């Protein structure tokens with residue numbers, strides 16, 4: 001057998017990507033599976049964004065670029081932060097990477113020493129714990145309760161802090177719960193961050209996907225001292241339906257950004273040249289491309305609220321943001337399908353895949369044993385059929 005490094009012993013493949021690949025395999029075998037695992041907009045990348053990449057390609061913009069991103073893209077990002085969030089950054093405070101996931105990994109590399117504690121409000125996106133572990137960090141979960149709409153309560157943060165806590169991860173709107181941290185709570189969290197000398201990684205990738213006129217604020221924009229303790233992460237994947245282009249970015253204090261750039265210079269060199277040109281057009285576009293997508297997500301959210309809540313044993317609360325339903329399915333746990341007992345959300349997800357041919361992610365992947373995640377970044381037809389199948393399957397449980 002091959003000798004693999006010890007750091008792999010605790011690492012697991014992304015559960016969402018793994019489930020998606022199982023669904024793809026079933027499809028390849030001729031089984032009609034409806035897949036709701038992905039956090040990937042079903043929309044195509046808007047044409048003018050694609051055109052920018054084509055033009056870049058044709059003009060020979062096909063070489064290495066500056067490590068941290070081309071100046072034009074950094075300018076577009078700086079304009080965006082100022083326009084949308086009122087935060088002023090210099091080019092030395094911005095680094096562009098190959099997706100927000102890549103940005104995050106490099107930030108953990110730059111900030112986490114072996115044994116350092118990283119505070120992670122939970123439920124949380126699947127990649128944070130593994131990225132932290134891969135960098136020798138220890139994950140300290142901060143429970144966010146369904147009864148609080150999964151919002152991070154400042155008091156819960158305070159109770160979770162340890163002497164070795166160095167970093168706090170915020171993700172608002174949250175994947176999987178959709179929770180948005182209200183401004184007044186962010187202000188209290190900022191006080192705690194200052195008092196305990198923490199650095200905040202604020203993952204704002206779902207910033208634009210918010211419902212019912214809700215507002216999101218970045219902790220970095222609230223109090224001046226906190227700006228210099230925060231690294232904001234964002235990207236074009238979700239807002240502009242550009243998951244395959246792999247462009248994400250980070251903004252924060254120059255020493256941290258420089259460290260990230262050094263890591264990037266030794267690992268990736270630079271994000272793809274033509275994708276950077278496309279990202280310039282996306283980020284400069286304001287609301288024209290994403291507004292119609294948001295309107296569509298809003299319709300789908302309403303549709304799921306009605307149809308999922310019509311299934312016995314499933315209770316969905318309206319998410320504030322992002323494009324996931326995260327219903328409570330505890331009403332189905334403990335039921336039986338023939339000889340099989342559905343004890344956990346993992347059992348339930350297996351049951352749904354086998355009997356309903358519907359792929360949902362068990363909440364346990366995010367740290368929640370009573371919920372399932374269903375992405376609504378997929379067509380209404382798919383959603384309708386998926387819910388119909390779920391309802392039928394649930395009726396088989398006794």
Ligand code: PLP
Pocket residue numbers: 039098099100101102125171175203205234235236237243247248
């Ligand atoms: N952060 C969160 C919370 C996400 O849900 C995702 C994608 O699923 C990412 C980051 C990564 O996005 P990107 O495609 O830019 O790597």
